[in-house]
Amino acid sequence: MGTLTLDRQSVVPLYYQIQQSLLRQIRSGELMAGSPMPSEQEIATRLGVSRMTARQALKSLCSLGVAYSQRGKGTFVSAVKLEKNFRQVMSFSEEMGQRGSQPSSRVLRFEKAEPSEEVKEALGLIAGEKIIRLKRVRLADSISLCIECTHLPLRFFPDLPEKYDPQTSLYQALGKHYGIQIELADEVAEASVATAEEAKLLKIRAKAPVFRFTRTAFLRSGQPIEFVKSAYRGDRCRVVNRLSRQMKQLV
Amino acid sequence: MGTLTLDRQSVVPLYYQIQQSLLRQIRSGELMAGSPMPSEQEIATRLGVSRMTARQALKSLCSLGVAYSQRGKGTFVSAVKLEKNFRQVMSFSEEMGQRGSQPSSRVLRFEKAEPSEEVKEALGLIAGEKIIRLKRVRLADSISLCIECTHLPLRFFPDLPEKYDPQTSLYQALGKHYGIQIELADEVAEASVATAEEAKLLKIRAKAPVFRFTRTAFLRSGQPIEFVKSAYRGDRCRVVNRLSRQMKQLV
DNA sequence: AAGTGGTCTAGACCACTCG
DNA sequence: GAGTGGTCTAGACCACTTG
Numbered sequence: 048m049g050t051l052t053l054d055r056q057s058v059v060p061l062y063y064q065i066q067q068s069l070l071r072q073i074r075s076g077e078l079m080a081g082s083p084m085p086s087e088q089e090i091a092t093r094l095g096v097s098r099m100t101a102r103q104a105l106k107s108l109c110s111l112g113v114a115y116s117q118r119g120k121g122t123f124v125s126a127v128k129l130e131k132n133f134r135q136v137m138s139f140s141e142e143m144g145q146r147g148s149q150p151s152s153r154v155l156r157f158e159k160a161e162p163s164e165e166v167k168e169a170l171g172l173i174a175g176e177k178i179i180r181l182k183r184v185r186l187a188d189s190i191s192l193c194i195e196c197t198h199l200p201l202r203f204f205p206d207l208p209e210k211y212d213p214q215t216s217l218y219q220a221l222g223k224h225y226g227i228q229i230e231l232a233d234e235v236a237e238a239s240v241a242t243a244e245e246a247k248l249l250k251i252r253a254k255a256p257v258f259r260f261t262r263t264a265f266l267r268s269g270q271p272i273e274f275v276k277s278a279y280r281g282d283r284c285r286v287v288n289r290l291s292r293q294m295k296q297l298v
Numbered sequence: 299m300g301t302l303t304l305d306r307q308s309v310v311p312l313y314y315q316i317q318q319s320l321l322r323q324i325r326s327g328e329l330m331a332g333s334p335m336p337s338e339q340e341i342a343t344r345l346g347v348s349r350m351t352a353r354q355a356l357k358s359l360c361s362l363g364v365a366y367s368q369r370g371k372g373t374f375v376s377a378v379k380l381e382k383n384f385r386q387v388m389s390f391s392e393e394m395g396q397r398g399s400q401p402s403s404r405v406l407r408f409e410k411a412e413p414s415e416e417v418k419e420a421l422g423l424i425a426g427e428k429i430i431r432l433k434r435v436r437l438a439d440s441i442s443l444c445i446e447c448t449h450l451p452l453r454f455f456p457d458l459p460e461k462y463d464p465q466t467s468l469y470q471a472l473g474k475h476y477g478i479q480i481e482l483a484d485e486v487a488e489a490s491v492a493t494a495e496e497a498k499l500l501k502i503r504a505k506a507p508v509f510r511f512t513r514t515a516f517l518r519s520g521q522p523i524e525f526v527k528s529a530y531r532g533d534r535c536r537v538v539n540r541l542s543r544q545m546k547q548l549v
Numbered sequence: 550a551a552g553t554g555g556t557c558t559a560g561a562c563c564a565c566t567c568g
Numbered sequence: 569g570a571g572t573g574g575t576c577t578a579g580a581c582c583a584c585t586t587g
Contacts, residue, residue, distance in 0.1 A: 060575060080520060086553060097577045102554080110361065112482070115518045118554050119584030126520025127482060231363070231378060232541045238489040238507040238532035256489040256507055267366045269331060269377025281489035288539060290483045311556060337572060348558045353573080369573050370565030553585075559578100566572075 053094055061096055065104035073113060073124055080126035084114055087122075112291075139185045139195065140216035148187040154213045156182040159201060166198045169263045169274040177201040181213055184248050191249045193279040203227070203272065221272075229272060232264040236286060245278050256281030304345055312347055316355035324364060324375055331377035335365055338373075363542075390436045390446065391467035399438040405464045407433040410452060417449045420514050420525040428452040432464055435499050442500045443535065446528040454478070454523065472523075480523060483515040487537060496529050507532030 051068045053061055069085075072078045085093070090101035105122050108114040116122045143150035160180045162172055170178070182196040197217065199207070204225060211220045221227040237259040246253040257278045264273040302319045304312055320336075323329045336344070341352035356373050359365040367373045394401035411431045413423055421429070433447040448468065450458070455476060462471045472478040488510040497504040508529045515524040 062575080088553080097579090099578090100576060103575085105554090116554060117585085119552085119586080121553060121585095123519065125518070127516060230542065234539045234541055236487065236537040236539070238509045238530075238535070240491070240507050254505075256491050258489045265378060267376070268374065279489075284489075286487040286537075288485045288487070290485055291481065313556080339572080348560090350559090351557060354556085356573090367573060368566085370567080370571085372566095372572060551586090554583090556580100556582075558580075561575100561577075563575075564573090567570090 051094065053096070061094075062100050062103035062107065065090060065094065065096070065101065066107050069104065069108060070113065078124050080124050082124055084108075084122040084124060138216055138218040139193070141218060143187050146187075149189075150216075151186045151189070152214050153184040153186070154181070155184065156180055157208065157213045159208075162198065166274050170198065170200050170271045172200060179204060179207055181217070183213065190283070191280070192283060193277050194245060194248055195275060195277040198274040200272070227266070227272065229264045230267040231269075232262050232273075234260055234262040236260055238281075239278075241278070249278075249280055251280055251282070258284055258286070302345065304347070312345075313351050313354040313358065316341060316345065316347070316352065317358050320355065320359060321364065329375050331375050333375055335359075335373040335375060389467055389469040390444070392469060394438050397438075400440075401467075402437045402440070403465050404435040404437070405432070406435065407431055408459065408464045410459075413449065417525055421449065421451050421522045423451060430455060430458055432468070434464065441534070442531070444528050444530040445496060445499055446526060449525040451523070478517070478523065480515045481518040482520075483513050485511055485513040487511055489532070490529075492529070500529070500531055502531055502533070509535055509537070 051065070053064050055061070057064070069078070078084065084105060087098050087101045087105060090096070090104065091098040094101070105114065105116070109116055109122070112127055113125055114122050115125050140150045158180055159177055162170070162176070162178045166172070166178060167176075172178070179199045179201055180196065181199075182194070184191055185193050185195050204221070207220075207224075210224045211217070218229065221229075239257055239259050240254040241249065241251055241257045243253050245257065246255065249257075258281060260275070260277045260279070262273075262275045262277075263271050264275075265271055302316070304315050306312070308315070320329070329335065335356060338349050338352045338356060341347070341355065342349040345352070356365065356367070360367055360373070363378055364376055365373050366376050391401045409431055410428055413421070413427070413429045417423070417429060418427075423429070430450045430452055431447065432450075433445070435442055436444050436446055455472070458471075458475075461475045462468070469480065472480075490508055490510050491505040492500065492502055492508045494504050496508065497506065500508075509532060511526070511528045511530065513524075513526045513528075514522050515526075516522055
């Protein structure tokens with residue numbers, strides 16, 4: 048705490064400077080799991096900010112799950128681990144990159160097409176609307192990991208075929224060329240066994256266990272923007288999730 | 299908006315009264331997906347609260363995923379669905395209850411025991427510390443759905459065997475007798491096939507697809523409090539997750 | 550009694566978006 | 569230029585926890 052001096056000329060908000068400083072102290076071990084964070088009043092006094100600003104810094108850490116508050120007692124560092132690879136909205140390329148594996152793709156199809164009923168409903172398409180379909184075998188370090196079939200509404204990406212190399216990261220291309228940020232995805236996972244065709248593409252034996260995923264990705268507004276069906280080798284994949292209590296207020 | 303009058307004598311915070319009122323309007327269709335919420339200033343003026351209080355109500359809706367803000371434009375109702383059955387920290391009983399199924403259990407074991415290395419590490423036990431082990435076949439409407447083996451640190455629940463009927467909901471009992479609220483869980487899912495023993499207990503054929511879950515549940519402080527290994531019939535279970543972009547600040 | 554977080558006020562300035 | 573959300577201030581009262 049002692050060493051931090053705030054930059055009041057910076058465009059970076061004060062509460063964010065404070066949050067980052069506290070985060071550094073947690074990572075460095077200066078603030079240990081279970082130990083109390085500096086109180087709102089203490090931060091306010093020491094750094095010469097208002098209590099509301101100090102509070103905003105602490106609350107942002109709570110909403111990240113890094114800390115938790117107890118009325119009348121204080122705010123404490125959570126023992127919950129930060130660095131885990133939780134399943135987030137992540138493309139195959141991003142996920143492999145984070146794991147330190149080299150992602151690559153074998154493109155099976157990349158075309159404009161008519162949507163199936165399932166795709167139509169998931170993407171909220173109007174009658175007659177077309178899609179872009181991209182079917183790939185995805186590999187990590189040259190090992191086939193999954194078969195992935197992505198469906199995008201054509202109207203959002205009319206010139207994707209010219210702009211995008213299907214060997215590369217789709218999410219990156221969507222961000223770069225269309226300014227699209229995926230914020231949310233709903234995903235259904237099923238445990239199943241490989242069909243003959245899947246087995247061949249994934250180089251496993253037929254009826255070996257596979258994960259089947261059905262994922263719909265959304266913009267912040269709730270607009271569905273991508274629908275993906277995929278099959279992952281069961282022997283090489285695990286799904287790690289962090290589950291929390293929430294939505295009590297919604298019910 | 300027009301009809302709401304705040305109860306300033308209530309113990310319910312003003313921002314929460316406003317949040318609930320807005321939530322009602324969204325559910326009733328008065329505020330549609332994509333349409334703008336009343337602005338901070340508008341809420342403040344109409345209800346006679348400060349802008350910060352109005353803001354807190356709107357921000358709480360954003361953090362629930364119900365709305366989203368755009369600087370300079372306004373706050374809008376998200377098209378993201380509320381009512382979904384996302385995977386949360388939920389016991390088998392809670393999950394079945396929410397689905398409208400009747401949960402029941404066949405108890406295979408309920409005993410004090412020595413932990414395996416895996417359990418010891420997951421629960422952060424000290425040398426020599428014992429656990430309670432509860433192994434059950436869980437049924438929904440009389441159909442076997444999964445085999446579940448729960449491990450609890452004995453030191454937190456020394457008298458659980460006397461207080462708890464293993465046919466009933468464990469989470470409810472932990473809350474009632476020990477004031478314990480589980481807030482968070484990390485879960486690993488794997489796609490696999492049933493062993494001979496599992497097949498017999500679940501009344502499926504051997505090598506039929508199953509989900510395997512390994513779950514560690516935590517208190518808000520990060521203290522691990524429960525470790526569960528389970529196997530679910532693949533033909534009767536799906537895992538539904540809502541994934542979000544986060545943790546950018548952590549990296 | 551002292552310290553904590555939870556809520557609330559009445560202002561302020563800013564950057565942004567849109568007509 | 570008018571309206572919006574993002575940030576910030578300097579106070580205030582409250583309920584709660586702990587010594």
